[in-house]
Amino acid sequence: MSSGTAPAPGAARAGRGFALLGAVQVVLILAITMLSPALPAIQRDLGLSGAQLTLVSAAYGLSFSGLLMLGGRLADLLGRRRSLIAGAAVFGLASAAAGLAPGFAALLGGRFLQGVGAALAAPAAMSLVRSLYPEEGRHARALAVWGGLAGFGATSGMLLSGTVSTWVSWRWSFVVPVAVSLVAVLAARRLLPTGPAPARVRLDVPGAVLVTAGLTVMSYGLVEAGERSWGATVVWLPVLAGLVLLAAFVAVELRVSDPLVPMGFLLRRRRATALWATFIGAAGMSTIFFLLSLYFQEVRGVSPLLTSAAFLPFSAAQLATGLFAGRLIARFGGRAVTSGGLLLAAAGLLLIGMLDSGTPYLGTLLIGLLLFPVGIACVFSGSTVVALDGVEDHRAGLAGGVVNTAMEIGPTVGLAVLVSLATNRTTGLRDGGTGPAAATSGGYAFALTVAAAAFAVSAVVAALVLRRGRPERARTEARTEARTEGADRTDGAAGTGRPDPGAGTEPAGPPTAPPTSPPTAPLTSAGT
Structure with missing residues (x-):
């Protein structure tokens, strides 16, 4: 840290x-x-x-x-x-x-x-x-x-x-x-x-691969949905595969010591x-x-x-x-x-x-x-x-x-x-x-x-x-986050024997820019 x-x-x-x-x-x-x-x-x-x-x-x-x-x-x-x-x-x-x-x-x-x-x-x-x-x-x-x-x-x-x-x-x-x-x-x-000194933790490579692949594959299927029906294989298969990869990402994040x-x-x-x-x-x-x-x-x-x-x-x-x-x-x-x-x-x-x-x-x-x-x-x-x-x-x-x-x-x-x-x-x-x-x-x-x-x-x-947030609500949310990350750390430690250097609590509190490139095929237009 x-x-x-x-x-x-x-x-x-x-x-x-x-x-x-x-x-x-x-x-x-x-x-x-x-x-x-x-x-x-x-x-x-x-x-x-x-x-x-x-x-x-x-x-x-x-x-x-x-x-x-x-x-x-x-x-x-x-x-x-x-x-x-x-x-x-x-x-x-x-x-x-x-x-x-x-x-x-x-x-x-x-x-x-x-x-x-x-x-x-x-x-x-x-x-x-x-x-x-x-x-x-x-x-x-x-x-x-x-x-x-x-x-x-x-x-x-x-x-x-x-x-x-x-x-x-x-x-x-x-x-x-x-x-x-x-x-x-x-x-x-x-x-x-330069900002603060780089954090001294390992990169979660499996998590990085899973979230990158999941978001990219799912996004591709959703882009294709703009010009095809939702029943098209090129739409539903990437979306489903992306969701599976993202579910696997969540499972990995709950177990590793440095998610x-x-x-x-x-x-x-x-x-x-x-x-x-x-x-x-x-x-x-x-x-x-x-x-x-x-x-x-x-x-x-x-x-x-x-x-x-x-x-x-x-x-x-x-x-x-x-x-x-x-x-x-x-x-x-x-x-x-x-x-x-x-x-x-x-x-x-x-x-x-x-x-x-x-x-x-x-x-x-x-x-x-x-x-x-x-x-x-x-x-x-x-x-x-x-x-x-x-x-x-x-x-x-x-x-x-x-x-x-x-x-x-x-x-x-x-x-x-x-x-x-x-x-x-x-x-x-x-x-x-x-x-x-x-x-x-x-x-x-x-x-x-x-x-x-x-x-x-x-x-x-x-x-x-x-x-x-009232003070008690803020403290409750902070404790909830601490417990969640503590569980992550415990599960990760069981497999790695290392503590989680990123664990801790954050105060509860109040947050940039836009759109992914849209599908290019026009909808049914006035000229067709």
Whole structure:
């Protein structure tokens, strides 16, 4: 376990360091969505089939989400700054390779390696925020801003891609990731502290292999669900195999002395609820991006550039709210900000879900596109503060990996479920004689309304669970976690004879960015 910690940097240096980390966070999330508006151009230029295009779109998210927990643990074991530099280097080189790719294999490999680099860099960057701002109050405010950066990165990716693919070439979309990665590699040693000394524990290799394989395989099946039926072997078999691997991962974690993810860390009610809020928030945001992108282009005939521009108010509202969220959390607490944000986001989804084939942009649609990002920025900021509250310093990298995993898996699961609902609803409407445009819009509206209901229920649950804990409740939760980890340590010791250096209790308490690359095959469109 680490005991030595580098002194906190001065205010000016901390500000510059946070700006660097924020730029890295934005570009890692930007890379998720930046190819979405450019997919038709990529398909034309490289002659890709629909299946190949799906793999290119999904590759980054598959490797990113699958490796995040391992990346978080490596940040604790190898050092935060070192992991950030290594991840940024891999991400930048892979981005350059993808931008120069002559064909499918090179582009697929570049996107996959981008995700590998991102999985190393993202948890390290989040944990370095603690090193920059060790004081509890400033750390919470910094995390609130950090949570708001995720959504800004997602919308920026769409705008960047839509702009360059319309005016120049989709290949230029990779210039920004390369540039930010280069700056991060060159400036990290000057602007960022090293963080605490690496933890002196062994890497849980079986657990790392199982969770990486489980998340990756399950995510692949869920991505395929976006364009096939749930009964297709390529859908249900990977999903089932992934769940089996994840169950095996849990079994391993309960027995080893140095688990990759101590179960007590995940089972705290407040942390689990905050992670759920992050999960569903990312799922809802990716659903809006995906369905509205199709709606504007397939139903309304809008260009990729104008489609991206339609999300500008969304991006501006989310960024502004994220920058202000720290003050809201300081005044009202993580519970109120998270649950209130879920409620606002539900209202936004409900308004967006009122769309039809002729809904004007300047009306309920725009109001929804302003309400939802305000709410979701509060959700991401509040849940990030809650999820990371009380995390011990030697687990900061792991905690960052877990939060980022929730943000990455949410869109994969959410899109698989909601796209299926939209497709089935569209098919039913068309079979009933509804025109193509109206049927497609009706399918989208139905899925968005279901999402709104899920957000509303989640808001109620968050308000009930994320209550300001009374001292006795805080002590009870801490004892519960200690007992859980003590059981892990005892079981592990039976097989290894070694104590668990990571065991201990954390105080109960209040927690970044989004969506995994969505399925690329459009739903039943107005033109089919």
